[in-house]
Amino acid sequence: MKTDLIYEQQGNNVVIFNVFPFDLEQTLDCGQSFRWCRVSDNTWQGVAHGRIMKIAYNEGSLTLFNTNTDEFNKIWRGYFDLDRDYAQIIETIKSDRVLTKAVEYAGGIRVLRQDPWETLCSFIISQNNNIKRIKGIIQRLCMHFGEQIGEGFYTFPAPEHLAKLTAGDLSPIKCGFRAKYILDAAQKVAEGRVDIYNLHKLPITKARERLMAIYGVGPKVADCTLLFGCGFIEAFPQDVWIKRAMKVLFDGSLPDVAKPYAGIVQQYIFHYARITKLEI
DNA sequence: AGCCAGGGTCTGC
């Protein structure tokens, strides 16, 4: 059973105690989010939900800088998925031998609960692309069309803003053929044809259908949005690595114990597959 | 230099 979070205000910071397992690099630099940078050994900085955040982790203590308990409870607690008992999930899936192995590669990862629009747009940009360039495109998108909230920090542009642009307007961000996809997504979200902030209230199959009605959104981008942006922990995005891993390691389908947490397990398998290249 | 990147669409069987 999960015990309540223990946290307190310390000056301008909020500190959360006894957070296990947790790893900032695994969580913030694993390809689920594209706007965080390491600023020192255990400290990372980024923009999420329209705010600049700096965060550090040391031996079970998580420090969120320049915030308060109100904002922590409203935003960051959910963003970092701190109320989910990862230790218990890991314990459960360890009844499977292959999953036990997979957890060893990124057991400190948290599935972030990001802004759904930012998630959708980011994973549209991710298609047939590499993580370095995805980050560059998103940074340029924010610099050109977001709102400046600090020196070098910009919000993610609102769909209503992007909906007014043309593909030509997007050329400075160099997103290539994805421009038309971004615009269609922005328009459908801005008009409310895709009610992205209420998708989490729908059954997952309905939510996926809505997302896939957007030009350029297929099953992979939809599932990443559902998992990283809408809180559907059972979503299971399948990229080339996961597909390969499913064949090689699991004979096609996930063990039943893992299914309630498929999205989290997907992250473990993803890292396992990429690090080992499945040449075992 | 050439292959590939956390895919999706469109076309042609």
Added chain:
DNA sequence: GCAGACCATGGC
């Protein structure tokens, strides 16, 4: 339904 060409761009 399913395979294959094509899509912009740049990292490695």
